[in-house]
Amino acid sequence: MPHRKNFLLNRLGPDVLDRISSALVVVPLAQGDVLAESHARIEKVYFPHTGIISCVVETIGGGAIETGMIGNDGVFGASQALDDKVSLNHVVMQVSGDVSVISSDLLREAADAIPAFRGLLVKYDQFFLAQVQQTAACNALHTVQARTCKWLLRMHDLAGADLLLTQDFLAQMMGVRRTSVTEVAGELQKAGMITYSRGRIRLLDLDMIGQRACECESDVRSHYRRIFHSNEADV
């Protein structure tokens, strides 16, 4: 069952997953694919197996900053689909990968029919809100270097040590100037923690990256474990 590559879908018991699996389709998505536009209705819900979905807030002045990252530990679009709401963000594939996709209407029907499935999706939404709040605090309070290291650790958890990312993209995700990212990347490379060239960043020393990262990622991970590793979580 390929859908079990997503952590949330893997929480479902065989009966529940069987009931919704006919509505789920596995598709590959490429870096840069747009899953939702700000203020547009959510038509599909995405459960990543691999790759990373990025939620980006855009400002009228042309600025943008990432407020949330979703990998195989989560879902994009479920809470909006449950209430027929629009997307608050521009949502894009940050790292290409496979996802299980279901239409918003079918997801809502399944959640209405299976309250425990709805409960699981609501739980994830609570976690995602916590992640966004932590990101807001992090963006305001922590240095670009600490934030970059935190971000690289998260990327490593979801996509491995070899990342296809330009510094322009990284700067945009973090809401800082390209020169700031270049400076930090140079420091990390000099310290032997990463190498980067032509849109590829390779992580060499996770311990050192962890030492320079702010605490935000580990706080968010602890929160996730508290929510989903309790005994009653399986549906």
Ligand SMILES: [Zn+2]
């Ligand atoms: Zn932080």
